[in-house]
Amino acid sequence: MSYFDVASTAPLHPVARQALSAALEEGWADPARLYRTGRQARMLLDSAREGVAQVLGARADEISFTASGTQAVQLGMLGALSGNRRRGSHLVHSAVEHSSVLHTAERHEAAGGEVGVVPVDRLGRVSPEGFAAALRADTALAVLQSANHEVGTLQPVAEVAEACAGVPLLVDAAQSAGRLAVPGGWSLLTASAHKWGGPAGVGVLAVRKGVRYASPLPADEREGGRVPGYVNVPAIVAAAASLRAVRAEAERENARLHALVERIRARVPQLVPEVEVVGDPVNRLPHLVTFSCLYVDGEVLLTELDKAGFAVSSGSSCTSSTLTPSHVLAAMGVLTEGNIRLSLPFGAAEEDVERFLAVLPDIVAGVRAPLGLNLPAPAGAAPAGTLVIDALGKRCPLPVIELAKHFGEVPPGGRIAVLADDEAARLDIPAWCGMRGQEYLGEAPAADFGADRGSAYLVRRTT
Amino acid sequence: MSYFDVASTAPLHPVARQALSAALEEGWADPARLYRTGRQARMLLDSAREGVAQVLGARADEISFTASGTQAVQLGMLGALSGNRRRGSHLVHSAVEHSSVLHTAERHEAAGGEVGVVPVDRLGRVSPEGFAAALRADTALAVLQSANHEVGTLQPVAEVAEACAGVPLLVDAAQSAGRLAVPGGWSLLTASAHKWGGPAGVGVLAVRKGVRYASPLPADEREGGRVPGYVNVPAIVAAAASLRAVRAEAERENARLHALVERIRARVPQLVPEVEVVGDPVNRLPHLVTFSCLYVDGEVLLTELDKAGFAVSSGSSCTSSTLTPSHVLAAMGVLTEGNIRLSLPFGAAEEDVERFLAVLPDIVAGVRAPLGLNLPAPAGAAPAGTLVIDALGKRCPLPVIELAKHFGEVPPGGRIAVLADDEAARLDIPAWCGMRGQEYLGEAPAADFGADRGSAYLVRRTT
Numbered sequence: 001m002s003y004f005d006v007a008s009t010a011p012l013h014p015v016a017r018q019a020l021s022a023a024l025e026e027g028w029a030d031p032a033r034l035y036r037t038g039r040q041a042r043m044l045l046d047s048a049r050e051g052v053a054q055v056l057g058a059r060a061d062e063i064s065f066t067a068s069g070t071q072a073v074q075l076g077m078l079g080a081l082s083g084n085r086r087r088g089s090h091l092v093h094s095a096v097e098h099s100s101v102l103h104t105a106e107r108h109e110a111a112g113g114e115v116g117v118v119p120v121d122r123l124g125r126v127s128p129e130g131f132a133a134a135l136r137a138d139t140a141l142a143v144l145q146s147a148n149h150e151v152g153t154l155q156p157v158a159e160v161a162e163a164c165a166g167v168p169l170l171v172d173a174a175q176s177a178g179r180l181a182v183p184g185g186w187s188l189l190t191a192s193a194h195k196w197g198g199p200a201g202v203g204v205l206a207v208r209k210g211v212r213y214a215s216p217l218p219a220d221e222r223e224g225g226r227v228p229g230y231v232n233v234p235a236i237v238a239a240a241a242s243l244r245a246v247r248a249e250a251e252r253e254n255a256r257l258h259a260l261v262e263r264i265r266a267r268v269p270q271l272v273p274e275v276e277v278v279g280d281p282v283n284r285l286p287h288l289v290t291f292s293c294l295y296v297d298g299e300v301l302l303t304e305l306d307k308a309g310f311a312v313s314s315g316s317s318c319t320s321s322t323l324t325p326s327h328v329l330a331a332m333g334v335l336t337e338g339n340i341r342l343s344l345p346f347g348a349a350e351e352d353v354e355r356f357l358a359v360l361p362d363i364v365a366g367v368r369a370p371l372g373l374n375l376p377a378p379a380g381a382a383p384a385g386t387l388v389i390d391a392l393g394k395r396c397p398l399p400v401i402e403l404a405k406h407f408g409e410v411p412p413g414g415r416i417a418v419l420a421d422d423e424a425a426r427l428d429i430p431a432w433c434g435m436r437g438q439e440y441l442g443e444a445p446a447a448d449f450g451a452d453r454g455s456a457y458l459v460r461r462t463t
Numbered sequence: 464m465s466y467f468d469v470a471s472t473a474p475l476h477p478v479a480r481q482a483l484s485a486a487l488e489e490g491w492a493d494p495a496r497l498y499r500t501g502r503q504a505r506m507l508l509d510s511a512r513e514g515v516a517q518v519l520g521a522r523a524d525e526i527s528f529t530a531s532g533t534q535a536v537q538l539g540m541l542g543a544l545s546g547n548r549r550r551g552s553h554l555v556h557s558a559v560e561h562s563s564v565l566h567t568a569e570r571h572e573a574a575g576g577e578v579g580v581v582p583v584d585r586l587g588r589v590s591p592e593g594f595a596a597a598l599r600a601d602t603a604l605a606v607l608q609s610a611n612h613e614v615g616t617l618q619p620v621a622e623v624a625e626a627c628a629g630v631p632l633l634v635d636a637a638q639s640a641g642r643l644a645v646p647g648g649w650s651l652l653t654a655s656a657h658k659w660g661g662p663a664g665v666g667v668l669a670v671r672k673g674v675r676y677a678s679p680l681p682a683d684e685r686e687g688g689r690v691p692g693y694v695n696v697p698a699i700v701a702a703a704a705s706l707r708a709v710r711a712e713a714e715r716e717n718a719r720l721h722a723l724v725e726r727i728r729a730r731v732p733q734l735v736p737e738v739e740v741v742g743d744p745v746n747r748l749p750h751l752v753t754f755s756c757l758y759v760d761g762e763v764l765l766t767e768l769d770k771a772g773f774a775v776s777s778g779s780s781c782t783s784s785t786l787t788p789s790h791v792l793a794a795m796g797v798l799t800e801g802n803i804r805l806s807l808p809f810g811a812a813e814e815d816v817e818r819f820l821a822v823l824p825d826i827v828a829g830v831r832a833p834l835g836l837n838l839p840a841p842a843g844a845a846p847a848g849t850l851v852i853d854a855l856g857k858r859c860p861l862p863v864i865e866l867a868k869h870f871g872e873v874p875p876g877g878r879i880a881v882l883a884d885d886e887a888a889r890l891d892i893p894a895w896c897g898m899r900g901q902e903y904l905g906e907a908p909a910a911d912f913g914a915d916r917g918s919a920y921l922v923r924r925t926t
Contacts, residue, residue: 001499003492005492009493028475035769036464038774067534068691068693071530199487201530201664201698217570218563218566219569220562228533228537229531230532235664306497306498311492
């Protein structure tokens with residue numbers, strides 16, 4: 001099976017598995033105990049805390065380990081709201097936060113607090129100005145995700161942090177931690193280990209030195225008094241090990257996954273009629289893409305894709321078992337029906353992505369067939385992102401030379417149409433693609449690109 | 464190292480390790496997802512829930528998995544108090560509950576609630592009458608442990624449940640779950656997997672059908688709306704597997720550990736002067752014993768025992784890193800200084816217990832030496848628990864026959880002194896012990912047992 005739902009949870013990273021196994025041997029004892037095995041567990045815990053702090057750009061004593069990302073968000077928000085209640089009880093968050101943020105905000109409101117919601121644009125992004133406008137003199141806490149979990153759009157965290165100017169800002173980095181550098185400027189930071197290939201059961205709550213915080217839960221001396229309950233040392237050790245490993249692999253894998261997602265973003269509209277790829281096409285997570293198909297039920301699509309061997313997600317990421325319309329897509333003002341989110345794990349194979357693109361059109365068509373619709377051809381035959389090279393009237397090898405000359409102008413994943421009327425181009429351009437390891441997409445009518453003669457030879461830049 | 468601190472945390476049970484490893488392969492995906500790996504994780508989770516429910520005497524839909532026993536206690540107490548707030552805001556708990564109960568009660572009191580504390584006797588046990596007397600018309604919740612975590616005393620849960628008559632009763636079964644059958648009559652039940660050889664990171668909160676409960680945390684659809692955050696399926700699967708395994712082993716191991724603890728209870732006062740073994744000698748956990756040594760600092764004793772290769776605990780179980788006096792021992796009115804808790808894991812070796820008894824006297828004496836005290840001989844030379852058989856004036860084989868006749872009157876671990884003046888007894892009694900597999904402890908002056916002639920032959924019942 002091709003698992004393309006790493007935004008829900010990632011398979012355990014091999015490094016995490018090794019570390020977990022070792023820590024179950026060496027770090028199973030209670031780190032609060034004074035005997036040797038207890039001290040050993042404490043040392044492993046301290047070292048894991050150092051490691052996580054380093055990757056997240058925090059001090060070790062700012063890091064507390066929670067049982068999940070959701071618990072980190074709940075404790076972070078409630079603790080900061082309580083610690084800053086002298087400022088007031090006004091909470092600000094974006095309209096596209098994770099459900100754990102929305103639910104905690106609802107609880108805050110039910111307890112008498114006030115909540116301001118910052119809208120997003122059609123790409124799912126808040127504007128720093130919009131965020132600043134929502135802040136008030138009595139705002140005790142602002143919350144913003146580093147990247148959206150459904151559409152991958154990166155938020156302007158650094159600019160928002162600047163706009164917050166003294167209002168504590170909680171940054172929910174669940175979708176980006178490990179993959180991207182953590183944006184600066186946060187007062188509180190939350191993350192979740194199972195999203196980066198660590199085991200389930202480990203979240204991170206970082207509270208910057210000097211930020212007011214009052215625990216919303218009964219007292220406990222574990223984790224700096226912030227997270228009650230026995231500390232899960234083996235899982236924390238595994239989480240820290242995989243965070244370091246993933247951070248080290250990210251640079252290479254991010255570029256590769258970015259190109260694969262670019263390919264999906266470009267190809268899906270070419271392959272499927274009445275589809276919309278959503279989210280920011282440029283400032284986005286490298287590995288995540290969502291598109292919405294008109295006239296299609298998300299659950300049915302999921303089931304068919306599952307039968308074809310693909311694990312993908314649909315709907316609001318934490319309510320997909322109920323498949324209610326996504327609050328994220330609704331806030332963006334884009335199509336909320338028939339949406340499919342692909343989030344590629346590190347190491348995702350290009351062949352699997354190609355196979356997905358190969359089966360998707362028939363699956364969507366099959367789901368739509370009973371509706372008896374007469375749909376237009378895919379809108380993306382000449383998508384805006386295609387670079388058109390006019391080599392009409394040029395003899396070989398000029399068309400190929402033109403292609404090579406302009407090739408660098410499109411990003412990896414980008415598409416080029418070479419218009420040519422020399423018959424040799426029909427052989428030369430595919431051959432050039434083969435030699436250069438680029439993808440030849442085939443021939444299209446020149447009329448699609450506004451030309452009155454010749455053919456269009458379509459090429460995708462893959463590297 | 465001999466690990467005698469299983470009441471803090473147990474090493475991972477081999478069955479748990481196997482189950483964890485398998486579930487990391489088969490059950491790592493999000494159980495809320497609709498694709499195959501997600502459904503597979505959901506099936507494993509459902510099956511684990513069934514298994515835990517069966518052992519704990521609950522229905523599967525009454526069980527929620529938490530991140531720890533402490534979280535189970537906090538959510539259970541706060542959720543029941545909130546759900547039953549129409550009854551009032553009075554909370555009742557015993558004076559010897561785990562710190563998670565006390566801290567949650569403090570939080571309830573700080574929020575305007577009232578708290579009644581039920582005292583215990585010198586053995587650490589509440590009386591059902593005393594508990595009933597603390598209940599009021601506005602009592603919203605009562606809390607009682609199944610067994611005390613520091614001294615092992617079993618509480619009269621069934622009788623207290625009866626006395627509660629309509630007041631919801633939360634039973635904290637952290638120390639007994641897996642080892643002993645769960646007492647009936649609970650409205651809410653809490654437990655912690657790492658105490659029974661499951662992995663850290665899994666607690667259990669059971670809420671009986673029909674018991675009012677309102678989540679104290681922001682909404683979340685996981686775990687029946689009771690425990691927010693991503694569900695840790697592999698750890699839960701491992702926890703359920705080890706619970707079943709431990710429950711199956713308990714009958715055999717309980718009897719064996721009970722005898723080993725009996726030996727410690729009897730021998731320590733014989734070996735060490737000015738020591739008090741605390742807790743109920745009869746109605747107790749099979750594997751746990753605590754004694755307090757006068758004139759000794761618990762931390763120093765721990766350190767010396769650690770050097771000798773023993774991991775034991777001291778002080779209040781969840782505050783031992785600070786080594787504050789135990790609230791449990793204080794409530795019992797027994798010595799709170801220099802206390803050592805041994806809690807034996809399944810499979811604890813008799814030789815290791817003997818080695819502990821062999822090194823303990825010198826270690827305590829060494830710690831006490833700088834004080835220059837002139838201590839009396841160990842008080843336990845003729846401990847109250849010794850059955851004295853008077854065979855004075857009786858000719859062999861009558862002394863041995865008397866011994867055999869009365870042998871069944873002492874429990875395994877119990878001690879018998881045979882008073883005899885027939886010289887043959889000196890040979891016959893050790894020989895009888897050898898034949899019967901019992902322990903011959905040696906000869907003591909008859910005067911120690913109030914006799915004016917002959918000798919005392921000391922025997923311990925081991926089986």
